[in-house]
Amino acid sequence: MNLNYNAPDENGRFGPYGGAFVPEILIPELRSVQAAFEQFWPDAEFQNQYLHLLKTYVGRPTALTFAERLSEELGAGRIFLKREDLCHTGAHKINNTIGQILLARRMGKTRIIAETGAGQHGVATATVAARFGLQCVVYMGAEDMRRQALNVARMQLLGAEVRPATSGSQTLKDATNEAIRDWVSNPSDTFYIIGSVVGPHPYPMMVRTFHQVIGEEVQLQLKDKTGRSLPDVLIACVGGGSNAIGMFYPFIPHPEVKMFGVEAAGEGLEGQHAATLSKGSMGVLHGAMSYLLQDHEGQISLAHSISAGLDYPGVGPEHSWLMDLGRVTYLAETDEAALRGVILLSKTEGIIPALETAHAIAALEKIVPEVASDSVIVINCSGRGDKDMQTIMDHL
Numbered sequence: 001m002n003l004n005y006n007a008p009d010e011n012g013r014f015g016p017y018g019g020a021f022v023p024e025i026l027i028p029e030l031r032s033v034q035a036a037f038e039q040f041w042p043d044a045e046f047q048n049q050y051l052h053l054l055k056t057y058v059g060r061p062t063a064l065t066f067a068e069r070l071s072e073e074l075g076a077g078r079i080f081l082k083r084e085d086l087c088h089t090g091a092h093k094i095n096n097t098i099g100q101i102l103l104a105r106r107m108g109k110t111r112i113i114a115e116t117g118a119g120q121h122g123v124a125t126a127t128v129a130a131r132f133g134l135q136c137v138v139y140m141g142a143e144d145m146r147r148q149a150l151n152v153a154r155m156q157l158l159g160a161e162v163r164p165a166t167s168g169s170q171t172l173k174d175a176t177n178e179a180i181r182d183w184v185s186n187p188s189d190t191f192y193i194i195g196s197v198v199g200p201h202p203y204p205m206m207v208r209t210f211h212q213v214i215g216e217e218v219q220l221q222l223k224d225k226t227g228r229s230l231p232d233v234l235i236a237c238v239g240g241g242s243n244a245i246g247m248f249y250p251f252i253p254h255p256e257v258k259m260f261g262v263e264a265a266g267e268g269l270e271g272q273h274a275a276t277l278s279k280g281s282m283g284v285l286h287g288a289m290s291y292l293l294q295d296h297e298g299q300i301s302l303a304h305s306i307s308a309g310l311d312y313p314g315v316g317p318e319h320s321w322l323m324d325l326g327r328v329t330y331l332a333e334t335d336e337a338a339l340r341g342v343i344l345l346s347k348t349e350g351i352i353p354a355l356e357t358a359h360a361i362a363a364l365e366k367i368v369p370e371v372a373s374d375s376v377i378v379i380n381c382s383g384r385g386d387k388d389m390q391t392i393m394d395h396l
Contacts, residue, residue: 005252007321012201015324017317020200022180022287029187034202036107041209046102053098057131060095060213062086064221064378069348074364077374078226081351081381082218082247091354091383092214092243093124097193099210101128104191111135111190115179117144117172117239118309118356119151120383121195126160136160139178143170144308151387169302172239172312176286196240197316200287204316211246218378219250232375234259235367236382237360238330239274239310241319243382252327258371261319262363264305265332272304275332276315277323285314291323306335306391307355309383337362339395342385354383355391 007014020030040046054060063083071079084092104112112129115138116122122138129136138155142164145152155162165174183192197204197211223229234251236244238261251257266273273279280291283298293301293313303313322328333341341361346352353361360379371377385392
C-alpha cells in the first residue's frame with residue numbers, strides 16, 4: 001500500500017467509505033465540530049490541557065506488560081499487553097471523551113449526550129461530564145442495561161441520566177438511533193460525544209486522533225523494552241473499532257508490522273453474529289458509508305455477541321478501507337472462544353479481560369502458528385472484565 005497513508009480526504013472519505021449522511025439540520029453542527037477540532041487540536045493550550053488530563057486524571061501512559069506465562073503457554077516469542085484496562089474508568093474510552101468534552105466546552109455547549117453498548121463509553125462520558133459540571137444523557141439499549149447493570153449504576157452515580165432504547169434488538173445500534181434523534185431535536189446546546197470511530201465525518205477521524213496515543217505509547221515503550229519501536233504483530237478487538245485504530249494508526253505506514261482486527265462471530269458465522277467485515281456488505285449506517293450487516297432489502301440485520309461492546313451491525317469506515325487495502329487482516333471469534341480467552345488470560349497472567357478484549361486473546365490460537373516463533377506481539381487489552389463478571393459466571 002501507499003506508505004504515505006493520508007485518510008480521510010477533505011470530504012471525510014476513506015476510499016469509498018465515510019462521508020456524512022445525516023439530516024440537513026445536523027450539517028451546520030457537523031461543520032462546527034470539524035471547525036472547532038481543526039482550530040483547537042493544534043493549539044498549544046488545548047494540547048497542554050488534554051495531555052495534562054491524560055497524565056493526571058486518566059493515568060497515562062498505560063503500562064506495556066510482558067505476558068511471560070501467556071507467551072510460554074502459546075509457544076510464542078514475546079507477547080505484550082497494552083494495558084488500557086488500567087485507564088481511569090477501566091477502558092480506553094476515556095481518551096476520547098476527554099478530547100471531545102474539551103471541544104464541547106470551547107464550543108460553549110452545556111449538554112452532553114452519548115450512546116453506549118457495554119457501558120464503558122457511557123461511564124467515560126458521565127465521568128468527564130461530572131469532572132466539568134455539564135448535564136449528561138446516555139442512551140443505552142434495554143438489553144445492554146440488563147447485562148451491564150453495574151455500569152448503569154456507575155453512570156447514575158456520576159450524575160448522568162441513562163435512557164433505555166427499547167426498539168429493535170435493544171442494543172448499541174438502537175441506542176445510537178436514539179442519540180441521533182436527540183441531537184436532531186437539540187442541536188444548539190448539545191454536543192454528541194460519539195464513542196467509536198463511526199458516525200458522520202469528522203467523528204471517525206476525530207475519535208481516531210484522540211486514541212492514537214495508544215499506538216504512540218506502544219512505539220516508545222517497545223523501544224525501551226526490546227530495543228525496537230516496531231512490533232511484528234498487533235492484535236485488537238473490533239466492534240466500532242476505536243481501540244484497534246488507536247493502536248494501529250501509527251503503524252499503518254510500516255508494512256512489516258502485521259495487524260489483526262478481531263470481530264465477534266457470536267454463535268458462529270452462519271448463525272447470529274456481529275462480524276461486519278467478515279460477512280457484511282457496503283451500506284450507510286448512522287451517518288457513514290461502511291460495511292454493515294443487512295438483509296437483501298438493505299434492512300439492518302440484528303447483530304449478536306456475548307460482549308455488549310462488539311454487538312453492533314456496523315464498523316468504522318477506516319477499518320473497511322484498511323481491509324480493502326489489505327493492510328489489516330480481520331478475523332472473527334465466537335462467544336465460546338471469547339470465554340476461553342477470558343480463562344486463558346486470567347489463569348496465565350492474573351488479568352481478567354473484558355469480553356471484548358477476550359476475542360483478541362482467543363485469536364492468538366490462529367495467529368501464533370502463522371508468525372515466526374520469535375515474533376514480538378502486542379495485544380490491546382482494551383478493558384477490564386469487572387463489568388462482565390455476571391455474564392462470565394452465567395456462561396461458565
